[in-house]
Amino acid sequence: MNAYKLAVVGGDGIGPDVTRAALAGVHAAAARCGFSIEATDFDLGAERYLRTGVVLEEETVSALREHDAILLGAVGDPRVAPGILERGLIVALRVAFAQSVNIRPVRLYPGVESPVRGVTAQNCDLVVIRENTEGLYTGGGSLSHAGTEHAVALQNSITTAAATAETVEFAFQLAQARRGRLTLCHKTNILLHAGGLWQDTVDQIGQRYPQVEHDYVHADAMCQHLPLDPGRFDVVVTDNLFGDIISDLGATVQGGLGLAAGANYNPRGTAPSMYEPVHGSAPDIAGKGWANPAAAALSAAMCLAGLGERTAALILEAAVASVLAELPSLAGPDMGRSTEELGELIADRV
Numbered sequence: 001m002n003a004y005k006l007a008v009v010g011g012d013g014i015g016p017d018v019t020r021a022a023l024a025g026v027h028a029a030a031a032r033c034g035f036s037i038e039a040t041d042f043d044l045g046a047e048r049y050l051r052t053g054v055v056l057e058e059e060t061v062s063a064l065r066e067h068d069a070i071l072l073g074a075v076g077d078p079r080v081a082p083g084i085l086e087r088g089l090i091v092a093l094r095v096a097f098a099q100s101v102n103i104r105p106v107r108l109y110p111g112v113e114s115p116v117r118g119v120t121a122q123n124c125d126l127v128v129i130r131e132n133t134e135g136l137y138t139g140g141g142s143l144s145h146a147g148t149e150h151a152v153a154l155q156n157s158i159t160t161a162a163a164t165a166e167t168v169e170f171a172f173q174l175a176q177a178r179r180g181r182l183t184l185c186h187k188t189n190i191l192l193h194a195g196g197l198w199q200d201t202v203d204q205i206g207q208r209y210p211q212v213e214h215d216y217v218h219a220d221a222m223c224q225h226l227p228l229d230p231g232r233f234d235v236v237v238t239d240n241l242f243g244d245i246i247s248d249l250g251a252t253v254q255g256g257l258g259l260a261a262g263a264n265y266n267p268r269g270t271a272p273s274m275y276e277p278v279h280g281s282a283p284d285i286a287g288k289g290w291a292n293p294a295a296a297a298l299s300a301a302m303c304l305a306g307l308g309e310r311t312a313a314l315i316l317e318a319a320v321a322s323v324l325a326e327l328p329s330l331a332g333p334d335m336g337r338s339t340e341e342l343g344e345l346i347a348d349r350v
C-alpha cells in the first residue's frame with residue numbers, strides 16, 4: 001500500500017477550519033483508493049509569530065522537507081505588519097522548496113452560478129500558470145529621501161531565462177495534455193526587457209510543441225477577456241505579479257474565493273509542493289463556521305494528483321463539485337451548513 005507523509009499547516013483565521021474539512025475528504029479518498037496518509041500538523045502563521053516572535057526557522061524548513069507534500073490553509077492577521085508572513089513564510093517556503101510554478105485552475109462547476117453573466121460550466125475551464133519566485137516579488141529595491149517630497153522608491157523586478165523557461169515548459173506540457181492552447185499574458189509593449197524574454201521563451205519552447213497553438217494577450221486586456229470570454233483560454237502562462245492579479249480575477253469568475261484552489265508546485269520533484277486555497281485567512285468570518293471549504297478541498301485534490309493518486313484526486317474533486325451544486329449560497333450564514341459539516345458531507349460523498 002502506498003503511504004504518503006503530508007505536512008499540514010492550518011495557519012490562521014479560517015485556515016485551520018477549511019484545512020480540517022479538506023483533510024476529511026483526503027482521508028476518505030485514501031480509504032476508498034487504498035493508500036494511506038500520515039498527516040502531521042505544523043504550527044506556523046500569525047498566531048505563532050505573535051506568541052513567539054518566530055516566523056520560520058531552519059529546523060521547521062528541514063522538517064517540512066521530509067514530507068511528500070504540504071497542505072496549507074491560510075496565514076495572516078491584521079495585527080501582523082504587512083510582508084512579515086507573506087515574505088517571511090509563504091514566499092520563503094516557495095523559494096526554499098523551489099516551487100517555481102503556481103497552478104491556479106479557473107473552473108466553473110455545474111450548478112454554481114458565476115457572478116459574471118454568460119459564464120457557464122461549458123465555457124469556463126482554464127488554468128493560470130504563474131511564475132512563482134521572481135518578478136517584482138523578489139522584493140529588492142530602495143526608498144530614498146523617505147518622507148520628503150523628493151522620495152523615490154525603486155522596486156526591482158528580476159526575470160531569469162531559467163525560471164521563465166521552467167514555467168513555460170510546464171505550461172506547454174499542461175496545454176498539450178489539455179485542449180492544446182497556450183496564451184502568454186504580459187505587458188510586452190511597456191515592460192520591454194522582461195516581456196521580450198517571456199515572448200522569446202514561449203516562441204522557442206513552442207517549437208517543441210507543434211500540437212499546441214500559442215498566442216499573446218496583454219495583462220490589461222486580459223482583465224476584459226477573462227471574465228467576458230473565458231472559453232477563449234485553455235492554459236494562460238504569466239509572470240508572478242500578473243498571475244497573482246488575474247488568478248484573483250479568475251476566482252471571482254468561477255464563483256468566488258471560497259472556490260478557488262491553488263498549488264505551489266516544484267516541477268523537478270526535488271522538494272515538496274505546497275497546496276493552498278487562493279483565499280486568505282478571512283479574519284472577518286473567522287470562527288463563525290461560514291467559510292466555504294471547497295477551495296481548500298479542491299487544493300487537496302490537486303495535492304493527491306501531485307502525489308500520483310489521480311483517481312483519488314478525481315473522486316475528491318467530483319465530491320466537492322457535487323456538494324457545491326447543492327449549496328443555497330457559496331459563503332456566509334446562508335450556506336446552510338457549517339465549514340465542518342461541509343467537510344463531513346464531502347467525505348461522505350467520496
Ligand code: ATP
Pocket residue numbers: 014018075076257258259278279280281282283284285290291292293295330331332
Ligand atoms: P490575504 O491578504 O490573506 O490574501 P485578503 O484580504 O485578500 O487576505 P481573504 O482572506 O482572501 O482576504 O478574504 C477576502 C474576502 O473573501 C473576505 O470578505 C472573506 O470573508 C471572503 N472569503 C475568503 N475566503 C472565503 C471562504 N473560504 N469562504 C467564504 N468567504 C471567504
Ligand code: MG
Pocket residue numbers: 279280
Ligand atoms: Mg488576497
